[in-house]
Amino acid sequence: DSGVTQTPKHLITATGQRVTLRCSPRSGDLSVYWYQQSLDQGLQFLIQYYNGEERAKGNILERFSAQQFPDLHSELNLSSLELGDSALYFCASSNQGIGKETQYFGPGTRLLVL
């Protein structure tokens, strides 16, 4: 158990819908990262937050957005869902978000878009 929690574990929804994935980092960690893992693409970095501020952006679609709240939990919002958005979504956390820190991954949310 990494100490990172994610809810829900599974999510089934329809195309065109909007969903919110939630992540709570390990106690004391200030930085949160979101990754998408699909079968054909491997783990793709989406976005990083540090203490409420966006710090780095990866291959995140405009239909997706994220935020980190004052209590440091983070939410990833996916809208206008398409079949291709079906994937595992992982959240990871680290202490400061810089340096050689290890990122610890949560158990993931499995999203299925029908």
Added chain:
Amino acid sequence: GQNIDQPTEMTATEGAIVQINCTYQTSGFNGLFWYQQHAGEAPTFLSYNVLDGLEEKGRFSSFLSRSKGYSYLLLKELQMKDSASYLCAVRDYRGGATNKLIFGTGTLLAVQP
């Protein structure tokens, strides 16, 4: 651009040694990580290299050559539970305070009795 290459699949025998290679080309480099991921589960941290050479941690060792853009993960005394996907990830650093990881597609290791 950024490119990380690993073999897609490997097979090895219980008790043996296996080496999983990773080559990378990135615009900025500041460290290489290896993660283990069992199917449907979260990646778990195995090792980190930022300087050239070998880092040993029990049955697992990882090597880095920055000049060659090359790393390997060595697993000794293989056990059935080592059957998993092994992900090579490079920390992409291009200035600024970020810790973005670029992952390879992973090597699926099957350990056979």
